[in-house]
Amino acid sequence: MTHELPLWFEVTALAAIGVLLVVDLLIVARRPHVPTMKESSLWVAFYVALALAFGLVLLAVGGSAPAGEFYAGWLTEYSLSVDNLFVFVIIMSRFAVPREQQQRVLMVGIIVALVLRAGFIVAGAAIIEQFVWVFYLFGAFLVYTAVKLVVGDDDEEYSENVAIRLLRRVLPVTERYDGGRLRTVVDGRRTWTPMLVVFFAIGSTDLLFALDSIPAIFGLTRDPFIVFTANVFALMGLRQLYFLLGGLLERLVFLPMALAAILGFIGIKLVLEAMAENSVPFINGGQPIRWVPEVPLWLSLVVIVGSLAVATVASLLTTRSTTPSDVGRGPDAS
Template sequence: MLHVSALGWTLTILVILGLLALDLIIGTLKPHAVHFKEATAWSIFYIGVAVAFGVIFATISGWEFGTQYFAGYLVEKSLSVDNLFVFVIIMTTFAVPPAHQQRALTFGILLALAFRVVFIVLGAALLNLFTFMFLVFGLLLIYTAVQLYRHRDEDPDADNALVRATRRVLPVTDDYRDGKLLTRENGKRVVTPLFVVLIAIGSTDLLFALDSIPAVFGVTQETYIVFTANAFALLGLRALFFLVAGLLDRLVYLSTGLAIILAFIGVKLVLHWAHEDVSDGVWEISTNLSLIVIAAVLTVTTVASLVAVRRNPDMKAHAGSVRGHRPQQDQPPRED
């Protein structure tokens, strides 16, 4: 069992908060359109920080835990790339100006991290109290994988029920008002479309947290590793958005790859539950095998996607949807 001292937790949280503050300053105080060179530099920086942390952590705590961290980081990073699909859809749906996309992304990442912290605490408590939660989490991931595969050629609805409710309850301006969230119009307090965008991103983050936390708990049950893997995977999301936004359409098999990864981790959790509660003779999937399988699926998915798009340039990737869209029923003609 991994033991992290109070000092270790404190230093880790301070480093993460410092990096979040840096991201917040870049994304909100100086709004501007991010170009490829800048996005590349920041993406390399955040990936380098995550890898450096993993090496230092493994050197101190042992490579068994280090392997768990890197496997968890890969899982969360791959899921965060799928999250980028949804961010692109939201930005396009609400026509967010390029200068204000950084602010929306930064607040979205903060919301995502906050949701994940809550689910990490709840998940760790449930797993410590009830071993059958491994079975519950495993079945949840398998169900999610099946649904994601079934609807792999669809995109989630950015204009969801919460967004529509916000528009009905709150008055919304027609323009973005220089990236403000709240403003005054005719003496009344109103919200801007950027506020609605944050609602859309936040509700999406909540749904992604429901999948990503059980997934990373399938790789490791160490709360510290779950937290750091999530935090470092999310930290570079803002820069990665601008780096790969133009490339996402080419990852046509990403949803299929993620479905395979989620199903694999779901089976791993079910086997772990069976090993603990049914018979210690039940085979368990090791962390090393998990890391190999996850890395292999991501590699094959990426290469196959690029090859497929090169052969058929008309192919377009989709984020995939856990819940398929209901077909719209034809409305009866209105009588005048």
């Protein structure tokens, strides 16, 4: 449902989040480096605490409904972002991105993700406002995605898409990096570095991620402000989380199952909501009776938190006797 949050609050919140993002990105742009475990831990803890605090502010300003929807949306988007880190790890490894440049690549990926998701949110909100039946499509897509996650993980191998292959044919690209530069000189000839291809790979991957995440969160709330802020808080700290988790990413073996349960649940919830809004209720003694069951917000939170908790504990118990490989540490520049 959509909530009437005060306009001054939405404007102030978006301005504050924008300033925070700019400051964070400027730090990376001016001093790209490999963050230590301590630094990464502090930043991740800071952004998680910030999201929790923002939910409390929503509770004070708008009540329990927007706060609950924000927490549900943020948890869903955050869990999807962690799963997306698997693909980022594979891309970094596939293109042999130097460790000191990986923060810059992640920064570009986050910017692209924010722009793409903002566009999808605006378009999604407008479509839903006019055509409630689109929830059937969203729900079916999420259930299909959930089935794909259960059947098999497509992220184990990364293959260049058509756009990247076309880019390689059209533009001259060297095999050697030149710091964080996109252009360099080889044998007196100006050429592009592999960094350009990496940016395209991250950007096209972000596009696919948005196709999953936006329908999922619209199944929890229809408020564009909550949808956008939940996405922003899920993306903030993603760079530091990448370096913090490192090889632990591959230990989360049951995360796809948890995401399948969450996306499948939200998909069914979307279909039920569409059925409820497009149906004529039964009448009993002059009072309408809702014949389609309503999924309460507290149940959504229980399913999301419960799925993630069970998957995390089960993964760590299953892999406790194994030594995680250095999967998140990309190769050093040679």
